[in-house]
Amino acid sequence: MLVKISICPKCKSPDIRLSNSAAGMFLPEQWVCDKCGYEGYMILEIDVKDKEKFKA
């Protein structure tokens, strides 16, 4: 099974979550990184098996 996880494009941390507070119906989802404070619409998606490569 191929599982994808989302990681921060800035610090490669998987500690990234959707910020739903300000998002309305017509707004794209915005992501927030808990580690470096990145906020944006762009995230990286990697295979869960590649996760080791991105470990800090």
Ligand SMILES: [Zn+2]
């Ligand atoms: Zn980050």
